[in-house]
Amino acid sequence: MDDFLRDIQVDVFKEWILLQKKDNLQMTLSQDRGTILIKNQYSESHIHFYDMNIIEFSVINLSKNETEFYLHFQFKNIKHATELFHEMLETIDQFTNKPMLKVLLTCTGGLTTGYFADRINEVVKLLDMDIHVDAVSYSNLYKEGENYDMIMLAPQISYMYAKTREILKKQIVLKIPPAVFAKYDVKKILSIIEEERYIKKTLLTGNHQPLKAKNIKATDQKILCLALIRNSQRVHIVYRLYGEKNQILEDNEIIKPTLSLQDYYAVIDGMIAQYPDIQVIGLCTPGIIDDESIGSMGVGELKEIDIKRDLTSRYQQKFIFNNDANTIAFGYYHSQDECSSLSFIFQPVTSFAGSGHIINDQLILGHHHIAGEVQYLPLSYSQDVLELHKTPQGAIEALAKTVSSIIGLIDPQMIVICCFLITDIEELKREIEKYIPKTYIPKMVLIDDLQEYMLLGTLLLCQQG
Numbered sequence: 068m069d070d071f072l073r074d075i076q077v078d079v080f081k082e083w084i085l086l087q088k089k090d091n092l093q094m095t096l097s098q099d100r101g102t103i104l105i106k107n108q109y110s111e112s113h114i115h116f117y118d119m120n121i122i123e124f125s126v127i128n129l130s131k132n133e134t135e136f137y138l139h140f141q142f143k144n145i146k147h148a149t150e151l152f153h154e155m156l157e158t159i160d161q162f163t164n165k166p167m168l169k170v171l172l173t174c175t176g177g178l179t180t181g182y183f184a185d186r187i188n189e190v191v192k193l194l195d196m197d198i199h200v201d202a203v204s205y206s207n208l209y210k211e212g213e214n215y216d217m218i219m220l221a222p223q224i225s226y227m228y229a230k231t232r233e234i235l236k237k238q239i240v241l242k243i244p245p246a247v248f249a250k251y252d253v254k255k256i257l258s259i260i261e262e263e264r265y266i267k268k269t270l271l272t273g274n275h276q277p278l279k280a281k282n283i284k285a286t287d288q289k290i291l292c293l294a295l296i297r298n299s300q301r302v303h304i305v306y307r308l309y310g311e312k313n314q315i316l317e318d319n320e321i322i323k324p325t326l327s328l329q330d331y332y333a334v335i336d337g338m339i340a341q342y343p344d345i346q347v348i349g350l351c352t353p354g355i356i357d358d359e360s361i362g363s364m365g366v367g368e369l370k371e372i373d374i375k376r377d378l379t380s381r382y383q384q385k386f387i388f389n390n391d392a393n394t395i396a397f398g399y400y401h402s403q404d405e406c407s408s409l410s411f412i413f414q415p416v417t418s419f420a421g422s423g424h425i426i427n428d429q430l431i432l433g434h435h436h437i438a439g440e441v442q443y444l445p446l447s448y449s450q451d452v453l454e455l456h457k458t459p460q461g462a463i464e465a466l467a468k469t470v471s472s473i474i475g476l477i478d479p480q481m482i483v484i485c486c487f488l489i490t491d492i493e494e495l496k497r498e499i500e501k502y503i504p505k506t507y508i509p510k511m512v513l514i515d516d517l518q519e520y521m522l523l524g525t526l527l528l529c530q531q532g
Contacts, residue, residue, distance in 0.1 A: 070120075073120050073142060074120065076142065076144070076145055077116065077120050077122075077142050079145065080142070080145055080148050080149070081096075081100070081103070081116065083145075083149070084103055084114065084152060085103065087152075087156075089156075091107050091163055092105055092106070092107050092159070093105070093106045093107065100116075101115065101116050101117075102114065102115050102116070105159065107159070107162075107163060108129070108167075109128070109129055109130065109159075109162035109163055109167055110126055110127060110128055110129055110135075110158075110159050110162045110163070111126075111127045111129060112124070112125060112126045112127070112136075112155065112159060113125050114152075119141065119340060119341065120141055120142040121139065121140070121141050121142075121337060121340075121341075122138075122139075122140060122141075122142055122148065123137075123138065123139045124136065124137065124138040124139075124151065124152070124155045125137045125138075126155055126158050126159055128162055129162075130162075130167045130168065130216065131216065131237075134322055135158055135162075135301065135322065136154075136155055136158040136322055136323060136324075137320060137321060137322040137323075138151055138155075138321055138323070138330075138333065139319050139321070139334075139337065140333035140334070140336070140337050141333075141336055141337040141340045143336065147329070151333075154323065157324075158323075158324065161324075167197045167198075168197060168198045168199075168216050168217065168260070168264050169199055169201070169214070169215045169216050169217070170187075170198060170199070170200045170201070170215065170216070170217045170218075170219060170260060171200075171201050171202070171203060171208070171211065171212060171214075171215040171217070171218050171219070172184050172200060172201070172202045172203075172219050172221065172243070173202065173203050173204065173205050173208045173218065173219070173220055173221065173224065174202075174204070174205065174220075174221035174223055174224060175204065175205055175221075175223055175224060176204050177202050177203050177204035177205075177207075179221065179248075180202035180203075180221055181202040182251070183202070183248070183251050183256075184200040184201055184202040186251055186253050187200045187253050187256060187257065188200055190253045190254075190257065191257070196257070198257075198260060201215070205224050205227070205458070206454075206457060206458055207457060208231070208458075209234060209235070209416055209457055209458060209459070209487075209488055210416050210417060210457045212231075212235045212238060213235070213237070213238075215238060216238060216239065216264070217238060217239040217240075217241065217260065217263065217264065218231060218235055218238050218239070218240045218241070219240075219241050219242070219243050219256075219260075220240070220241070220242050220243060221243055221248055222242070222243060222244075222245040222248050225242045225243075228240065228242050230459060230490070233490040234459065234487060234488055234490060239263055239264070241259065241263060243256065244259075247259070276519070277315060277318075277519065277522075277523075278398065278402045278519045278520070278522075278523045279402070280398075280401040280402060280523055280526075280527060281401055281402070281403075281404050282401075283313060283401070283527070283530075284530070285311060285312045285313055286311070286313075286530050287311045288311060288346040288347060289308060289309065289310055289311060289316070289342055289344055289345045289346060289347075290308070290309045290345075290346070290347045290348075290349060290526055290529045290530070291306065291307075291308050291309075291335070291338050291342075291345050291347070291348045291349070291384075292306065292307050292308075292309065292348075292349045292351070292522050292525040292526050292529065293305070293306045293331070293334060293335075293348070293349065293350050293351065293525070294306070294350075294351040294352075294391070294394070294518065294521035294522055294525060295326070295350075295351065295352045295353065295391070296517065296518065296521070297353070301322055301323065301324060302322075302323055302324070302325065302326040303320050303321065303322050304320060304321040304326070304330060304331070304334060305319075305320040305518050305521070305522065306318075306319055306320065306321075306334050306338070307319075307522050307526075308338055308342060308345070309526055313526070316342065317338065317341075317342075321333070321334060328374060328377055331350075331374070331378065332381070335348060335378075335382065339382075339384075345384055346384060346385065347384060347385045347386075347387065347529045347532075348378075348382070348384045348385070348386050348387070348529075349386075349387040349388075349389065349525040349526065349528060349529040349532075350378075350386065350387070350388050350389070350525070351389055351390075351391050351394040351521045351522075351524065351525045352374075352388065352389075352390070352391060353390070353391050353421075354390060355390070355435075355436060355437055355440065356375075356388050356389060356390050356436055357435065357436045361373075361374055361375050361388060375388055385532075387525075387528055387529045387532040389524070389525065389528050390421070390423070390436070390439070391413075391421070391517075391521065392411060392412075392413055392421035392422055392423040392439055393423040393430055393432065393439060393524075394423070394520075394521055394524035394525055394528065395411050395413065395423060395485075395517055395520040395521055395524055396409065396410070396411035396422075396423025396424060396425055396430065396439075396483070396524070397423065397425065397430050397524040397527060397528060398519070398520035398521060398522070398523035398524030398525075398527065399411055399483050399514075399520045399524075400425045400428075401523065401524070401527055402520070402523060405480070405481065405510075406479075406480035406481045406510075407425075407427055407428050407480065408424075408425055408426050408427060408428075408477070408479045408480050408481075409424075409425050409479050409480060409481040409482065409483060410422055410423070410424045410425075410473050410477060410479045410481075410482050410483070411423045411424075411482075411483045411484075411485075412441070412466065412469060412470065412473070412482065412483070412484050412485070412486075413484075413485045413486070413517070414456060414462060414465065414466055414469070414484070414485070414486040414488075414489075415456065415486075416456050416457055416487070416488065417453070417456070418453070418456075419440075419441060419442035419452070419453070420441040420442070420456075420465070420466075420469055421439060421440065421441060422439040422441055422469070422473065423439050424438060424439060424473075424477060424479070425479075426477065426479070430528075441469050444469065444472055446468045446469070446472065447468075448464065448465065448468070449461075449464060452465055456488075458488070459488045459489070459490075462486055462488040462489055463489065463494060463495055463498050464498065466484065466486060466489065466495060466498075467495060467498035467499045467501070467502065468502070470482060470484075470495075470499050470511075471499055471502035471503045474499075474503050474507060474508065474509070475503070478507070478509075479509055480509055480510070481509055481510045481511070481512065482509055482510070482511045482512070483511075483512045483514060484511065484512070484513055484514070485513070485514050485515065485517060486513075487515060489513060490513075492511050492512075492513050495511070496508060496511065
């Protein structure tokens with residue numbers, strides 16, 4: 068499209084947005100006409116218009132002070148832009164149509180707290196309070212807990228308070244007083260909730276300072292690195308553009324409830340528009356990646372398409388695709404100088420674990436690129452492994468058996484683990500000692516932030532590829 072016509076269409080799109088008035092939203096245009104502010108009591112959203120027809124959408128959840136939706140894209144046509152705007156409105160509606168504060172009660176089986184939750188919600192409805200209460204068994208707490216603002220433990224599991232606070236770092240965690248629970252005292256529990264909801268917690272964020280690799284060399288080419296990160300609520304595409312001397316030229320991310328191929332297009336198109344001399348694009352993603360395709364991604368719409376084929380046929384740049392666990396292992400390995408062999412294990416709550424391995428300074432992929440697919444290990448567990456992943460005790464059992472298998476097969480100098488249910492590495496080591504003599508257990512490290520290892524690993528693998 069001619070740049071002049073695109074400029075006109077962007078102006079038309081801006082005016083169209085301002086016509087989309089909704090009763091529960093305040094929409095204003097800044098004096099310089101460069102920003103549209105959309106606000107209600109639950110969220111604050113911005114639409115920024117930049118040079119080269121770059122548009123930025125962001126939605127902030129005011130109750131959590133967190134960005135829930137973020138896009139930075141180059142305008143292509145009205146249809147695509149309006150689709151993205153409606154996605155943003157859907158995110159805003161989620162905050163508007165649901166209570167500002169979500170509370171989760173938990174006990175051993177979830178029955179008594181379920182009854183208590185029903186009684187609380189009846190009173191909340193009568194009083195028209197912006198609170199909703201659910202109940203869950205303790206075995207499902209860590210799978211569900213990230214979706215709530217406040218966690219309240221019944222007296223019979225109050226001994227898990229410290230552990231729960233360690234794991235659910237972003238939530239307010241409270242113990243229900245025994246007298247309140249015994250009487251199902253709705254008035255008192257609501258007063259506790261109201262008192263505690265306004266105590267602002269300091270949210271723990273990962274260290275996103277760019278990592279430096281040992282012995283990294285300049286390749287005299289621009290490399291765009293993209294990494295997909297999932298959690299229970301949102302999908303992130305973090306992306307970084309490295310210059311010819313490995314300097315960071317751009318550093319940004321997309322945050323959405325769901326992900327489609329169009330989101331990748333938006334990032335890549337926007338970067339190429341600003342930096343047409345990008346030569347290499349690297350993607351770090353879940354899945355089994357071979358020379359032909361990417362399988363087992365398990366991410367929304369991407370499960371149904373051949374992302375490798377679609378991207379390579381659309382763009383002229385060279386693409387390098389790598390599995391996320393392998394990429395993290397490679398990035399971590401090159402960020403330290405302690406060892407020549409290590410294994411990385413990522414054990415999420417809702418899916419199978421994955422691992423990546425460096426042996427004698429080399430990343431091991433395997434003949435079919437399934438090296439590190441922990442799900443194929445014929446291990447014996449006390450129950451279904453995905454059920455084990457939901458609780459700290461189960462996570463320790465599953466990880467101990469995975470780690471023991473890796474030690475027995477590879478015997479790495481270091482094992483790096485990411486599992487948010489594990490907070491005490493010594494507890495995990497004691498479980499491993501049931502299967503492996505203590506002498507043979509290597510140094511073990513817990514990490515809780517994967518982003519920088521993904522981006523560094525993607526850069527280095529692109530340079531190798």
